[in-house]
Amino acid sequence: MKNPSADKRDQKTRKILEQARFRVIEAIAQNINLYGVTPSVGRLYGTMYFQEEPMTLDQMQEALGMSKTSMSTGVRNLLELKMVKKTWRKGVRKDLYEVEPDWYQTFIDFFCLKWRKGIDLNVQSMKKSVDDLQKLLQQPDLSEDDRETIRTDLNKLYEALAYYEWLDKLVDSLETEEIFEFIPKPIPRKVE
Amino acid sequence: MKNPSADKRDQKTRKILEQARFRVIEAIAQNINLYGVTPSVGRLYGTMYFQEEPMTLDQMQEALGMSKTSMSTGVRNLLELKMVKKTWRKGVRKDLYEVEPDWYQTFIDFFCLKWRKGIDLNVQSMKKSVDDLQKLLQQPDLSEDDRETIRTDLNKLYEALAYYEWLDKLVDSLETEEIFEFIPKPIPRKVE
DNA sequence: CAATTCGTACAGTTTTAACTGTACATAAAT
DNA sequence: ATTTATGTACAGTTAAAACTGTACGAATTG
Numbered sequence: 001m002k003n004p005s006a007d008k009r010d011q012k013t014r015k016i017l018e019q020a021r022f023r024v025i026e027a028i029a030q031n032i033n034l035y036g037v038t039p040s041v042g043r044l045y046g047t048m049y050f051q052e053e054p055m056t057l058d059q060m061q062e063a064l065g066m067s068k069t070s071m072s073t074g075v076r077n078l079l080e081l082k083m084v085k086k087t088w089r090k091g092v093r094k095d096l097y098e099v100e101p102d103w104y105q106t107f108i109d110f111f112c113l114k115w116r117k118g119i120d121l122n123v124q125s126m127k128k129s130v131d132d133l134q135k136l137l138q139q140p141d142l143s144e145d146d147r148e149t150i151r152t153d154l155n156k157l158y159e160a161l162a163y164y165e166w167l168d169k170l171v172d173s174l175e176t177e178e179i180f181e182f183i184p185k186p187i188p189r190k191v192e
Numbered sequence: 193m194k195n196p197s198a199d200k201r202d203q204k205t206r207k208i209l210e211q212a213r214f215r216v217i218e219a220i221a222q223n224i225n226l227y228g229v230t231p232s233v234g235r236l237y238g239t240m241y242f243q244e245e246p247m248t249l250d251q252m253q254e255a256l257g258m259s260k261t262s263m264s265t266g267v268r269n270l271l272e273l274k275m276v277k278k279t280w281r282k283g284v285r286k287d288l289y290e291v292e293p294d295w296y297q298t299f300i301d302f303f304c305l306k307w308r309k310g311i312d313l314n315v316q317s318m319k320k321s322v323d324d325l326q327k328l329l330q331q332p333d334l335s336e337d338d339r340e341t342i343r344t345d346l347n348k349l350y351e352a353l354a355y356y357e358w359l360d361k362l363v364d365s366l367e368t369e370e371i372f373e374f375i376p377k378p379i380p381r382k383v384e
Numbered sequence: 385c386a387a388t389t390c391g392t393a394c395a396g397t398t399t400t401a402a403c404t405g406t407a408c409a410t411a412a413a414t
Numbered sequence: 415a416t417t418t419a420t421g422t423a424c425a426g427t428t429a430a431a432a433c434t435g436t437a438c439g440a441a442t443t444g
Contacts, residue, residue, distance in 0.1 A: 103355040146205055162379065
């Protein structure tokens with residue numbers, strides 16, 4: 001039996017629910033944009049976050065009103081960041097993707113990936129420059145000015161290298177999850 | 193008395209020194225670019241990093257071969273990130289800038305600034321959405337499907353909020369430097 | 385073996401961000 | 415008070431990126 005007033009109420013409910021999601025999705029998109037991920041890709045992530053089932057590219061296109069190509073590159077982007085993963089489901093031909101639901105893990109993956117990249121990059125070039133400067137210092141007949149410049153540069157590099165050593169240990173403590181002994185995870189509230 | 197061969201050697205020394213700096217500056221620029229700072233601004237920072245004395249906008253322009261306007265906006269950029277600070281020197285009319293030499297501090301300022309921004313943004317919108325959904329759940333005659341959707345959304349938000357609580361504590365431990373009790377700073381090497 | 389479906393490479397377009405030069409407000413120097 | 419120096423707002427330009435549509439190869443289906 002039809003009930004028009006209940007229908008109307010349901011519609012309102014859905015609208016509030018949609019708005020509640022939309023608000024959070026936008027915040028997520030804006031936030032992640034601080035770290036070089038475009039808002040579009042952030043919205044894609046946010047949309048998938050609230051989806052119970054894994055999504056196909058077509059569903060993403062439908063949900064965001066963007067081209068399939070963009071969905072494809074966007075999802076690859078998120079894959080590289082380990083924020084989503086590819087799934088498989090029997091009888092479904094299309095590729096399926098779902099978000100990594102654990103935000104601690106996402107945080108760790110996201111920053112450790114970047115930090116490691118930075119550590120490698122910088123440590124490598126710094127060590128090379130340290131080497132060059134050390135050799136230069138060996139020269140017996142350097143002007144005192146040059147010698148002093150080299151010394152200060154070297155000390156700066158030594159300090160920077162120590163910093164990267166520290167950062168590397170921080171990355172380790174995140175990846176091994178030892179960090180949670182120092183800063184424990186709070187227990188989340190649960191509905192009902 | 194002139195000594196041409198010594199001059200030549202000095203020149204070579206300077207070149208190696210310059211290359212040693214350049215290599216590191218490029219690495220710094222590339223690294224910071226991972227976090228949404230343009231390579232140009234990264235190079236500006238790197239250049240200032242190796243400068244013993246505070247720099248003026250004109251010196252930066254000279255050093256990087258870019259417009260003074262770019263130096264002005266670039267330096268403001270770095271100021272906001274607390275990576276450089278404005279200095280003053282008696283008798284010097286121009287504005288002077290120098291890098292924050294402590295990379296631990298720079299790391300802390302840089303990430304805590306961003307993280308806090310993200311925390312505020314997300315927690316605010318999430319709390320609002322949680323509120324909306326909780327009110328929705330009060331409704332006595334919800335369809336079971338809708339009720340279930342709301343429940344799962346709420347639980348996701350509760351988990352996310354717990355995560356942000358954790359992140360907030362991480363930020364605290366960085367800003368109070370308690371983190372260094374957990375992960376101590378290694379002692380840097382010193383020249384000579 | 386067609387015929388169909390799917391995902392992505394690629395070229396072209398649009399949008400956004402970076403950069404420059406000029407012009408001007410502010411402050412210092414004469 | 416006038417001149418000179420300094421930093422930045424702003425408009426315009428150039429460079430980069432985000433995005434789209436088409437085309438095509440790989441895989442699947444009939």
